[in-house]
Amino acid sequence: MAQPLRRSSIAAVVGCFAACLPAIAFAQAGPAPQTIPGASTQQNPTPGHAASTAEQTSPGEPGFTTQLFASSRSNLLGDMWGIRTKLGNIGISLGLSETSELFGNATGGVHRGADYDGLTFMSLGLDTGKAFGWEGGIFNVSAFQIHGRNLATDNLYSLQTNSGIEAQRATRLWEMWYQQSFLGGKVDVKIGQQSLDQEFIGSSYSGLFINTMMGWPLIPSVDLYAGGPAYPLASLGVRFRAQPLSNLTVLAGVFDDNPPGGPFNDDSQVRGGAQSGTAFHTGTGALAIAEVQYAINQPAVGQMDYGTGGGGLPGVYKLGAWYDSGRFPDQRFGTDGLSLADPNSNGVTRMRKNNWSIYGVFDQMVWRPDPDEAQAIGVFARLMGAPGDRNIAEFSINTGVVLKAPLPGRDDDSLGLGYGLAKVSSRAIGLDNDTANFNGGLYPIRSSESFIELTYQAQLAPWLSVQPDFQYVWTPGGGIQNPNNPAKRVGNEAIFGVRTNIVF
Structure with a gap:
């Protein structure tokens, strides 16, 4: 496996970013699909x-x-x-892609340096209607191979990690499910091993960005067991979808809440069968999730003009919630009622029954000068909240703006500026205050972490994209102590990198 690149290579990352941006902006390209790491099986070629x-x-x-x-x-x-x-x-379709990244932090973190990481993604789809006359059925199986190093783990120690494909190295079965549609496609049911980030809590505009939280957001990432059933993990479950009106969609599902198994504070993605993706745990609890989606000004079927579909600019608005029946650790108190920071505490964390979150997402195009041209501006926002007594984070927001076709002749390029905020829960902050009191005030008190991301995705060919990216993180980890220098917090991080994606 690749070894991490350190101080000697950080200049190369910065230089690569600076060199790539003007070069890709003026390269020639045709229409191309966008690959969202760890999140899309739609890159399969059309039969x-x-x-x-x-x-x-x-x-x-x-x-x-x-x-x-x-x-x-x-x-x-x-x-x-x-x-x-x-x-x-x-009725058989095959998908194969390779996403590669080089990212490094020029400032802050616990180390400075750069790491390479990559993801090879493979999928196979079967249309049962074409295959043997069973209309409305789709079978899908996918797997991937994760390689390289993890900059967030090696250097950054941030809550909102810099890349959505970074994960523990493994070759793993990912999803394996069967979907059956009814009533002319108005209703469908999916059963099998599924990754929730494929259908729930998603934003089409945020998919441009590389930071993990622009895909699968912070609240489930840090508040559920091992981040929940989302890339690079998946869980057994059943999902129901209905479209009672042309602009209204209802999603609901029940899934195993602990993909790798094990206790809450051990989020290893490679424990036992989780290494290969064949560990089907059902003993911790059930995760139920539901979402309502309302679309406006959408084009008719087969219509490519998204600017005039309903007399205005298109948008999608979502409201949802999830509920987990498992047990979650109190962020401040032990079973004896004392603070876990108290030297007299028995040190055994109190466990609380169940967990939940509510969220809202909106994607809205706000500007398109010509409905027959690609150029447009879209904005998005996603807000999530969760109870503070049993979660390390109680509120998060992702928001941003995306400009499609930012330059003449670059219809398939996108330029984006995004922002993310993670608020540490009041109960976890209380534990920090307790720790500081018992240590003479020599302990940092966490509050929140925020980041900005500036990114440019260029389609150099329909099968090839190159994406230089810059992120800046304030108070990583919410303001945690630097393990290499306990008298200081982890410093603010300037992160430079580039991602490439090849669809084979």
Whole structure:
């Protein structure tokens, strides 16, 4: 496995960011899908995809490079000598992608340096209607291989980690489920091993950003067992979806709440069967989640004009909640009623029954000068709250603005500026105050952590994107003590990096 790059390589990361931005801004590109790390199986090619001219050209022939980057080639390997077309004719689709990153912190953290990390994602889909006449059925199985190092763990110690694909190294089965639709697609049920970040608490505009919390947000990441059933983990469960009105969708599901098993304070993603994704734990508790989605000004089926679908600019608004029946540790008190910081405490954390959260999400396009052109501005916000007595975080917000087609001739590029805030719970702050009192005031009191992210995603080809990224984190961990210098907090972090994604 790759070893972490330290101080000698941080200049390379900064230099790469500075060099990439102007270069990619003026590169030529055609339409391309966006790959969201750890979150999308929609990169599977359409069954029946026909081979393009580029796919029929050998590397030694003139024009190969031009055709390789042509807009008609949605995958690097194209139709794979007709294999994709043949499989598509019998309802089978294949997906393979590689996401690679190099990120480093120029300031702050417990160390300065850079790490490489990567994710190889594989998926197989089966349309049961095409395969053997069972209409409305879809079977999906996916797996991935995580490699490299984890900058957040090595250097940053932040709550809102810098990358959504960073995780403990493993080769793992991810999702494996069957979905059946009814009533002409108005209702469907999915059963099997699922990752909630694929359908719940999502924001289309926030998907551009690299920071983990722009995908699966902070509250479930730190308040559920091992971060809940979301990348890189998944859980057994059943999900119900209905669309009673054309602009109204209802989602609800029940899942195992502890994907890797084990106690709350041990969030290892590679314990036992969790290493391979075949550990199906059902003994901790059940996680129930429900979400209502309301869409406005959406285009008709097959209509590409998102600017005039309902006489205005499109948007999606979501309201949801989750409830976990498991037991969660009190953030301040032990079973004897004393503060865990009290030397007289028995040191045994009080466990509280159940946990819950409510949230709201909105995505709204706010500007589009020409409904026939790609250029547009969209904004998003996601707010979540949870009880403070049993959670390390009680409130979080992610928000930002995304400009599509920021430069002439760059219709498939996106420029984004985002912000995230995590508020440490009042009960956890109380424990810090207790610790400071018992240590003569020599202990930091946590409060909140916030970050900004500036990112530019350039589609250099339909199958290739390059994304330089900058993040700045204030009071990492909410203001935690630096383990290398207990007299100081972990310093504010300036993080530079670049991500590439290849769809094979």
